[in-house]
Amino acid sequence: MVPLTIRQELKRQLAAREDRRDPITTPRVPPRAETLIGGGDFEHVGNEFFGILKRHGLSPDMAVLDVGCGQGRMARPLVGYLDNGSYHGFDISLEGIAWSQIHYADLPNFFFEHVPVYNKRYNRDGDIKGSDFVFPYEDNQFDMIFLTSVFTHMFKADVENYLSQIERVLKPGGKCLITWFLLNDVSQSAEKPFFDFAYDFDKVSKTTTPKNPEAALAFDEVFVRDLYDRCGLTIADIEYGTWAQPDSSFQLQDMVVAGKE
Ligand SMILES: C[S@@+](CC[C@H](N)C(=O)[O-])C[C@H]1O[C@@H](n2cnc3c(N)ncnc32)[C@H](O)[C@@H]1O
Numbered sequence: 001m002v003p004l005t006i007r008q009e010l011k012r013q014l015a016a017r018e019d020r021r022d023p024i025t026t027p028r029v030p031p032r033a034e035t036l037i038g039g040g041d042f043e044h045v046g047n048e049f050f051g052i053l054k055r056h057g058l059s060p061d062m063a064v065l066d067v068g069c070g071q072g073r074m075a076r077p078l079v080g081y082l083d084n085g086s087y088h089g090f091d092i093s094l095e096g097i098a099w100s101q102i103h104y105a106d107l108p109n110f111f112f113e114h115v116p117v118y119n120k121r122y123n124r125d126g127d128i129k130g131s132d133f134v135f136p137y138e139d140n141q142f143d144m145i146f147l148t149s150v151f152t153h154m155f156k157a158d159v160e161n162y163l164s165q166i167e168r169v170l171k172p173g174g175k176c177l178i179t180w181f182l183l184n185d186v187s188q189s190a191e192k193p194f195f196d197f198a199y200d201f202d203k204v205s206k207t208t209t210p211k212n213p214e215a216a217l218a219f220d221e222v223f224v225r226d227l228y229d230r231c232g233l234t235i236a237d238i239e240y241g242t243w244a245q246p247d248s249s250f251q252l253q254d255m256v257v258a259g260k261e
Contacts, residue, residue: 028072028103036070036071036093049073049146053074060081063143064082064144065088065090066088067146069089072103075110086109089110089111089112090112092116093123130154130158133162140169141169143173143175148179151180151217152216152217155213156205166178172261174259176233177257178256179251180218180254181217181253182220182240182254184220187218187240187243190245196208197217204223228256233260239254
């Protein structure tokens with residue numbers, strides 16, 4: 001018998017699962033062989049970000065959206081916390097979503113959705129451009145939206161569309177927390193940045209890897225600030241990460257916290 005690819009095997013498991021909602025006893029941490037996200041300790045990174053979300057006002061009754069949720073690294077610490085709230089995550093990685101759907105099947109307020117957006121690194125089968133994609137949610141649906149290490153793999157036109165979609169589905173008074181690699185005077189003159197964005201990709205972004213730019217993209221901070229402004233989101237705070245500022249006490253990437261009035 002021809003062995004199944006990971007994608008075929010996950011599809012098979014999903015089909016076999018149907019709508020069973022048996023209690024899941026796994027720790028919802030992918031074993032190393034099934035981990036799709038490189039680097040860092042899965043549990044530690046998720047726990048750290050959970051603390052950041054709470055510091056920015058997360059509460060158990062909120063509706064939250066995790067764009068580019070992967071294998072639920074940020075969802076896992078919310079289990080048992082979002083008791084009266086809900087979690088929605090979507091991603092272009094079929095493997096990531098299938099894994100999450102299997103491992104969160106017992107939770108009626110956790111939803112994972114695969115979307116067919118193209119990305120050379122994460123979804124070559126996608127047939128929708130990120131710049132055209134309409135999020136599958138209602139206007140003003142979420143209290144909090146977050147993206148960790150997602151805009152760091154997307155192009156200008158795609159992040160422009162995604163940020164305007166984020167504004168659309170965010171409730172007035174809601175917050176979005178998004179990680180970026182921001183190009184500014186400090187990061188541009190850093191002696192040994194963790195990532196070296198040495199190659200211009202377009203007028204507002206640089207990459208580490210010209211042959212596969214989606215591997216890592218950094219954006220001009222002036223462009224990013226202007227984009228939030230154009231999308232009707234007000235930046236409340238920027239925390240700079242250790243990737244270019246080793247003395248920072250924050251996580252690796254920069255994070256922009258913004259609100260919808
Ligand atoms: C480095 S992983 C981070 C995953 C997750 N946010 C986390 O922190 O564990 C980047 C993720 O972004 C997803 N991604 C890339 N482009 C996307 C897009 N246009 N829409 C949604 N997700 C996307 C990838 O499939 C991948 O799961």
